Amino acid sequence: MQKYDIVIIGGGPAGLSAGLSAKKAGIDSILILERDSELGGILNQCIHNGFGLHTFKEELTGPEYASRFIEQIIDKDIEYRLDTMVLDISPNRIVTAMNKTEGMFQIRAGAVILAMGCRERPRGALNIPGYRPAGIFSAGTAQRLVNIEGYLPGKEVVILGSGDIGLIMARRMTLEGAKVKVVAEVMPYSGGLKRNIVQCLDDYQIPLKLSHTVVDIEGKDHIEAVTIAEVDSNRKVIQGTEKRYTCDTLLLSVGLIPENELSKNAGIEISSVTNGPIVNESLETSISGIFACGNVLHVHDLVDFVSEEAGKAGESAALYVLKSKETRDDVNENLSNVIVNRTNLTDSESLGDLRTDTIINVKAEEGVRYTVPSKIRSLHVNKFINLRFRVGNVYKNSFVSVYLDNERVIHNKKRILSPGEMEQVVVTKEMLCQKTDLKNITLKIESE
Numbered sequence: 001m002q003k004y005d006i007v008i009i010g011g012g013p014a015g016l017s018a019g020l021s022a023k024k025a026g027i028d029s030i031l032i033l034e035r036d037s038e039l040g041g042i043l044n045q046c047i048h049n050g051f052g053l054h055t056f057k058e059e060l061t062g063p064e065y066a067s068r069f070i071e072q073i074i075d076k077d078i079e080y081r082l083d084t085m086v087l088d089i090s091p092n093r094i095v096t097a098m099n100k101t102e103g104m105f106q107i108r109a110g111a112v113i114l115a116m117g118c119r120e121r122p123r124g125a126l127n128i129p130g131y132r133p134a135g136i137f138s139a140g141t142a143q144r145l146v147n148i149e150g151y152l153p154g155k156e157v158v159i160l161g162s163g164d165i166g167l168i169m170a171r172r173m174t175l176e177g178a179k180v181k182v183v184a185e186v187m188p189y190s191g192g193l194k195r196n197i198v199q200c201l202d203d204y205q206i207p208l209k210l211s212h213t214v215v216d217i218e219g220k221d222h223i224e225a226v227t228i229a230e231v232d233s234n235r236k237v238i239q240g241t242e243k244r245y246t247c248d249t250l251l252l253s254v255g256l257i258p259e260n261e262l263s264k265n266a267g268i269e270i271s272s273v274t275n276g277p278i279v280n281e282s283l284e285t286s287i288s289g290i291f292a293c294g295n296v297l298h299v300h301d302l303v304d305f306v307s308e309e310a311g312k313a314g315e316s317a318a319l320y321v322l323k324s325k326e327t328r329d330d331v332n333e334n335l336s337n338v339i340v341n342r343t344n345l346t347d348s349e350s351l352g353d354l355r356t357d358t359i360i361n362v363k364a365e366e367g368v369r370y371t372v373p374s375k376i377r378s379l380h381v382n383k384f385i386n387l388r389f390r391v392g393n394v395y396k397n398s399f400v401s402v403y404l405d406n407e408r409v410i411h412n413k414k415r416i417l418s419p420g421e422m423e424q425v426v427v428t429k430e431m432l433c434q435k436t437d438l439k440n441i442t443l444k445i446e447s448e
């Protein structure tokens with residue numbers, strides 16, 4: 001069986017950044033496995049600009065942003081295999097994969113980093129009546145067709161859902177000569193970034209209809225028209241508000257689902273809110289030595305945050321491997337070490353975790369949908385911890401509050417908070433140290 005210290009699954013921005021930071025932290029034996037024929041992940045099809053403002057203080061296109069990382073991967077001799085699909089990860093970190101040249105093979109990994117990204121929610125999840133005609137695409141599929149394959153899916157377009165990919169594709173289809181008639185969004189607010197609404201819809205006079213959804217699709221072989229209607233606060237259609245739009249294309253931008261089939265099969269605990277693994281401050285999942293980052297962990301709107309988060313996962317995985325090696329050396333030297341008393345210990349499993357840390361739960365309450373991480377081991381916080389979260393509604397002139405048990409330690413005023421934009425708040429080690437026996441950190445949105 002092949003052996004690597006760290007195996008990274010997915011060569012998108014998360015996998016690339018995780019690989020680089022693991023290398024920087026002192027690990028040489030790293031392997032990135034990517035099912036596609038190129039590194040870069042979904043960024044390869046995002047040819048518009050706007051990437052890298054935080055990381056490089058420049059506006060790059062998706063492929064340009066990815067290439068900055070790919071060049072470093074090559075420069076630092078980090079190994080990767082393309083056209084290689086990971087099929088299984090076992091709880092003791094045996095990775096099973098296959099490709100055309102090696103067939104099926106297995107790798108024993110000291111640590112695994114999950115960086116598989118996400119996929120788009122399909123039409124089947126939406127319950128729209130009508131036939132199943134041609135001409136209905138997910139926005140990401142259309143993005144790939146236009147930007148990589150060189151096909152224009154259609155000329156008269158309706159878009160359902162105002163997630164970022166849908167907004168970007170409204171502009172892209174317009175620039176390619178199609179007429180985008182309307183973007184319908186079932187929620188009373190957009191699921192995308194404000195900047196994308198302005199730059200992709202407003203600048204091209206494309207109407208955005210909030211609290212509207214598609215209620216009928218016409219056409220048997222190919223889509224011919226859709227009917228859009230207004231919905232009430234319970235998302236029930238308001239009779240009499242229906243409006244018909246002729247079109248040859250319906251693009252769906254109705255959400256992203258983290259790709260966690262491998263994680264679930266491995267037995268990793270998954271959050272029912274994010275659909276990503278539940279992780280601690282080191283981005284380690286419920287299985288020791290398996291880390292997660294990027295869109296597989298929770299859906300990000302800015303790739304810069306993906307790279308930053310993945311950097312942390314790479315560092316944590318490196319630390320885990322180094323600690324495991326250290327502890328293994330100790331075991332060899334002194335067989336009476338406490339470790340031998342543990343049953344079912346496989347390879348370096350859990351060796352870094354023998355110190356009994358206090359676990360602090362991070363709770364999302366009153367307007368906060370989730371936090372990543374949702375658990376913190378007090379001894380593992382370095383200088384600070386970045387708590388990333390999304391809100392469940394639009395809040396204006398409200399406060400993001402952080403409570404350490406019952407004491408409020410952060411109360412930041414925000415002009416606007418919206419579900420389409422990921423937020424973050426920094427809790428310092430100093431704050432944590434001031435509290436003895438801290439059990440819960442709670443994030444809330446407060447009106448005053």
Ligand SMILES: Cc1cc2nc3c(=O)[nH]c(=O)nc-3n(C[C@H](O)[C@H](O)[C@H](O)COP(=O)(O)OP(=O)(O)OC[C@H]3O[C@@H](n4cnc5c(N)ncnc54)[C@H](O)[C@@H]3O)c2cc1C
Nearest residue numbers: 010012013014034035041042046086116117140294295303
């Ligand atoms: C269709 C789409 C379009 C997007 N467009 C934009 C945009 O225009 N602007 C923007 O800021 N953000 C966009 N995003 C968000 C973007 O996904 C993130 O910013 C970022 O790319 C996430 O990085 P990642 O590495 O986590 O995931 P990805 O970029 O998705 O990379 C994951 C990688 O893992 C690989 N993989 C998955 N499963 C396996 C497996 N079993 N074996 C081997 N390899 C595997 C995939 O092939 C892929 O290369 C888009 C997302 C999607 C889904």
